[in-house]
Amino acid sequence: MTNNDKPKLSVKDFNLFYGKFQALRDVTIGIPENQITSIIGPSGCGKSTFLRSFNRMNDLIPSVHTSGKIELDNENIFETDVVELRQRVGMVFQRPNPFPKSIFENIAFGPRAHGVRDKLILSEIVEKSLRQSALWDEVKDQIHKSGLALSGGQQQRLCIARALAVEPEVILMDEPASALDPIATLKIEDLIQLLKVKYTIVIVTHNMQQAARASDFTLFFNMADDRAGYLVESGNTVDIFTNPKEHQTEQYISGRFG
Amino acid sequence: MARDIFERKIQQIKDEILLLGSMVEQAALDSVAAFKNKDQKAARTIIEEDQAINDKRFAIENAIMILFATQQPLAHDLRLLSAMFLVSNELERMGDYAKGIASNTIRLGNTDIPIPIRDIEKMAEIGVSMLHRSLSAFVNEKIDQAIKIPEDDDQVDELFNKSYRAIVNAMVANPATIDEASFLLWVVHNLERFADRSVNICERTIFIISGELLEMDSSDDEMRFDHED
Numbered sequence: 001m002t003n004n005d006k007p008k009l010s011v012k013d014f015n016l017f018y019g020k021f022q023a024l025r026d027v028t029i030g031i032p033e034n035q036i037t038s039i040i041g042p043s044g045c046g047k048s049t050f051l052r053s054f055n056r057m058n059d060l061i062p063s064v065h066t067s068g069k070i071e072l073d074n075e076n077i078f079e080t081d082v083v084e085l086r087q088r089v090g091m092v093f094q095r096p097n098p099f100p101k102s103i104f105e106n107i108a109f110g111p112r113a114h115g116v117r118d119k120l121i122l123s124e125i126v127e128k129s130l131r132q133s134a135l136w137d138e139v140k141d142q143i144h145k146s147g148l149a150l151s152g153g154q155q156q157r158l159c160i161a162r163a164l165a166v167e168p169e170v171i172l173m174d175e176p177a178s179a180l181d182p183i184a185t186l187k188i189e190d191l192i193q194l195l196k197v198k199y200t201i202v203i204v205t206h207n208m209q210q211a212a213r214a215s216d217f218t219l220f221f222n223m224a225d226d227r228a229g230y231l232v233e234s235g236n237t238v239d240i241f242t243n244p245k246e247h248q249t250e251q252y253i254s255g256r257f258g
Numbered sequence: 259m260a261r262d263i264f265e266r267k268i269q270q271i272k273d274e275i276l277l278l279g280s281m282v283e284q285a286a287l288d289s290v291a292a293f294k295n296k297d298q299k300a301a302r303t304i305i306e307e308d309q310a311i312n313d314k315r316f317a318i319e320n321a322i323m324i325l326f327a328t329q330q331p332l333a334h335d336l337r338l339l340s341a342m343f344l345v346s347n348e349l350e351r352m353g354d355y356a357k358g359i360a361s362n363t364i365r366l367g368n369t370d371i372p373i374p375i376r377d378i379e380k381m382a383e384i385g386v387s388m389l390h391r392s393l394s395a396f397v398n399e400k401i402d403q404a405i406k407i408p409e410d411d412d413q414v415d416e417l418f419n420k421s422y423r424a425i426v427n428a429m430v431a432n433p434a435t436i437d438e439a440s441f442l443l444w445v446v447h448n449l450e451r452f453a454d455r456s457v458n459i460c461e462r463t464i465f466i467i468s469g470e471l472l473e474m475d476s477s478d479d480e481m482r483f484d485h486e487d
Contacts, residue, residue, distance in 0.1 A: 208330075208332065209330055212332070241332050241333065241336075242332070242333065242336060242337065243333065243337070243469030244333055249333075250333045250334060253333050254261075254331070254332050254333045254334060254335050255261050255264075256261065
């Protein structure tokens, strides 16, 4: 944790198993509020599994069981209603995955599911979300066209707008720019910077330069001999990338393994 | 994934820095010999050869920039390459001090004013030795050596103060020599700064290893270590 930052998410002695296989071991960390936290580490170190724990996406896998605690604002997420949890903790995936519907309907989908029926309110939510995801100016004249007609970068910003529409507090992003070209990638990174004022953002990335450019706080995960993922080091992104404390972190970020 | 090509390129730059260091060492020794012997021809050669030092420094900077652009160095690599960038600059400036001594040798011509030559030679000897050892500590990343070398700077400072006073006293005793004696002040000043730059190289060595920027202030009796922890 950085100085004086209240953790939005607080993880304590967290373990996660896929059947008998332990994927995460003894993770304890605070995710600072209104900051961008990046999670880096070699393939298989459990970083995506860890990210997906924050809105209980792993619940969908029958063999998964966990121990330890994850708290969102001091509330144990495993004891809250999962629908409510996922409204508060939104997610954006690696490949843009708009619904095969219009831009408008893509964004209105979440609020509708949460009971918003008023067309005017829905329009307001759509515009606000598109503005926040820096897409409004590009699509305002075509919001009834299919979301699939947009470019890859625009589709990803549409997915971010869709996540914002239900007014979450935390946004999880799993490799949000890995399928995008460099310009679209930088747009997403700039967008994340704007969003952190309102939201707490956690991003998994394989792209070290992206973690260095776009995040405030960095967690480095590695894999133990039994292939369980564990947290090696966490700290301010600048410190992790200029002067990491752990040899493993040093080796990984300077490209000596992974 | 080992980074063999990247590591080989870093090693090449280290080798070039050592080469630049030996050019500067030679220039410093030659400049003091030319000064002592009032050898203007040798002094002119030193001035001309300073260009090769400048060129090498730019070549090193360029090689480092290319690695920044193409290899995105991080952590230890980043600290090492940034330090090498700065050290090549330090070395180039040290070459300028040798050139400065050569210029003043030419200005002084065949002067017969008193020169504290022993102290000047001693300053040069310690300064060159500090450079040699600090570069060795730098390329081998020896923190214990890098911490010790700056202690020698106190001797250089003492010799500087002693020769400074001798030169100024001679000026007071014989005001007609003030013009020429002021050239001597430049010579001892250059030697004093030459040693300070070696201290900077030691600071960068400690930075590479620890990530901490220490001010090893040579004007204090003790070295200051501004560690926070």
